[in-house]
Amino acid sequence: MTASSSSRRRFVRNAAGTTALALIPYQGRPAHAGTSEAAVPFEPVFFTPAELEFLSAACERIFPQDDLGPGAVALGVPFFIDRQMDTPYGKGELWYLSGPFHEGPPQLGYQLPFAPRDLYRKGIAAADAYARQRRGRKFSGLSANDQIDLLTAFEGGGVQFPELNARMFFEQLRRNTLEGVFADPVYGGNRAMQGWTLLGFPGARADFMDWVDQNGAPYPFGPVSLARQPL
């Protein structure tokens, strides 16, 4: 048992540690080095243009571009979340949203009557109002440092929006942003699988039997998506 779990750990470590480098020649282009890839403009189906401005600014702060790779905007995360809000999940059809609602310990679960898309609609309006009130500008007009300050305050739980605690909104945004970074590109984010490349995650190939007994060998194949990929 010890041996098998330690070798599994080694496998995971190898997969995570060695592939990121091995991928570079496979991809045929540098997969990181801070190359800024412009966001692809799109027609939102849920967010208003003003909401989209907030969303883009906020998720880029949560997953910023840096030396290791592109940020949330270049990865298509705002597009991902916009489409996500148009799914049964976004509409709250997968959640129990009827009362009674009681504030209590976290194990009692979600205690608001809002679907994810409501959290965004109410949260973005309240966050922009908060930014104007505290810093004199809407959120997307602020400097990166000011944006980080506000998001930190939201995350801390000390800010109360009219209909919800800012922490609920922040957590929703953080979770969906990371989903957009790391979910299969078929869902609109993780553009060109760069989120996976960053991790060395091999994607939806679904089978690694050939590598199970090759301890320590680097996994040589780049990631693969459920979506169509150019040869």
Next chain:
Amino acid sequence: MKKPGCLALLATLFLFPAAAQAAPEKETQLIEKGRYLAAASDCAACHTHDSRHPYAGGNPFLLPIGTLYAPNITPDRKAGIGDYTEADFSNALRRGIGKGGKPLYPAMPFPSYARMSDADIHALWAYFHNDVAPDPASVPANKIPWPLSMRWPMTLWRIAFAPTPAEARKSAERHFPSQETARGAYLVEGPGHCGACHTPRAITFQEKALSSDGNDLYLSGGAAVDGWTPVNLRQDNRTGLGRWREEDIVAFLETGRNLHGSAFGGMTDAIVHGTQHLTDQDLRAIAHYLKTSLPARKGEAPWTYDPAVAKALQQGTLPDKGARLYVDRCAACHRTDGHGYAPAFPPLAGNPVVMNPDPGSLILIVLRGSTLPPTEQAPSPFTMPGFASLMSDRDVAEVVTFIRRSWGNNARVVTQDDVRTFRKHNGQWIDDKPPSPMNRASSPRENAP
């Protein structure tokens, strides 16, 4: 069927003196025999379009000349064959002549059914006339434009190309090395009408041979049906059944899968409605006949496994783009060594379908996907997703070529043009996807910017 059985039992136990019992019991046996023969003849493949309306017809045949609909063959007097006499029934099955002299299209395999014995036709008649429920559903009128809609040329066709029942019986009663071979030949060449798909047809549409003593084109592989290319069932080593053992054939006909491959296309129906219901003895007879009466046509060099490609992939080397696509999309189930996880996921190494000179089935299965039919003996319906929306013509050509040339397979290269042409002519079969969670009707990728 439960009811007449119970009645017969009641009758036997309480009501009638011994002498009178024989008749209903005999009738029941006859009907059961007819039911068995209807399965062996796979009448349902064409005449049951909707499983809630058995034998009520309606299955469309999309032919170059227009669309034919299989008729209702339930004993309904208006919509079906309720007004047929047994002689009418026999004429339709064995001579291709409907009631009132109307010639049938040779989509009805009467040149094969012509071999069936009077006793078997009588049993089928008893079953269809007395046990199948009359169904008033009428089928759509054939959509064949005049002058092609005229039936009289079918009479000329029949005279020119179809054997008379007497000729067919003579061939069916030819000498066989054993009882078992004779039974296998009868089932394959007669009710089973395997040649309807698996024997090539002449330009005038008749099968080029109707029995194993005809010529060596019999069961040597036919032209595509609904996009699928029926394989060669002769003993050719690479493209036929040369490496299958008799028990492999029995397993395939019983469960739709074995260690060499899995059923797809029209064969799934033939297995689900037909062969899975046959007795072990009959399946063994079929297998024995196929193995012993149909020698190879071509001297194909025996297939042997070549591990070179598998070794390269297992070391992380991708020799070409086809190999990369294979590793990305196929290898999880079919494995880098091409052995698959038979009988769940079929092997591609050494598979006669893969080495077929005509790559149609392989292209179609990559584009459309396929679901292995659940049978009584093997109830798991494994599904392969289709890749039509994920792969360009070039991708399909690359991956199909890789599969056809790896692991000792030696079939010819498939080009992008081959795939483009295939797609152009088979759109309706490609879109006719098996339902599965992986083939959703609409997918978010279509919205991507």
